[in-house]
Amino acid sequence: LWIGFWRGGACTFDGVECRRPTGVDRLETSTVRAIFHDSRGDHWFGTDEGLYRRRGERWKRYGLADGLPTDAIRVVKEGADGALWVGTYGGGIVRMSGDRVESLDTSHGLSHDLIRSIYVDGDGVVWVGTEGRGLNRVFVSPRAPLSAARITAYTKEVGLFSDVVHQIVEDDVGRLWMSSNQGIFWAHREDLEAFAR
Secondary structure, eight states: OEEEOTTSOEEEEOSSOEEOOOSOTTTTTSOEEEEEEOTTSOEEEEETTEEEEEETTEEEEEOGGGTOSOSOEEEEEEOTTSOEEEEEBSSOEEEEETTEEEEEOGGGTOSOSBEEEEEEOTTSOEEEEEBSSOEEEEEOOTTSOGGGOEEEEEOGGGTOSOSBOOEEEEOTTSEEEEEETTEEEEEEHHHHHHHHO
8 A cells, every 4th residue: 555645755554564665766755646556557656746657666757857847746547548647736737658748738728727636537538627727628539649639628607516626536327526625516427528519
């Protein structure tokens, strides 16, 4: 079990002892905001100091020099095609596929660059919750550049319960459940899809 800390990095906990990795550039003092285990067996750690990948016992840090728009990472998810979707605090979202790192922000039509949550549905649609500008539906073919994405924003102005979306999960009848500062709410995915057409 991996546990992330405020300004204390991360550790593996076996029920008795917490073991911290050593020698990992800036991770030991970072605030870990996201931990994700992908389909290839890699662990990803979103921090205020960049994105870290642990593959076996080897660590790699991704930051501005690697194409990320900011070092402030808030969420990491994976699409069915194996691409990683990364939500940042101030830089929008990032798609990482192989060696390709692409970002999408308000200049491309995203409603906000402060990202709180990401959910990738079974159709490959990426749902992005923001900190103050609602929910975004992002669709792009896995082979197309991210800049070709079709984006639809949903806010309180068009009926969304809250413009702050902390988490997004889908139930077995197609409802997207979202948590916010005002509580929990849901919307039928098919209704949101119809609005996007």
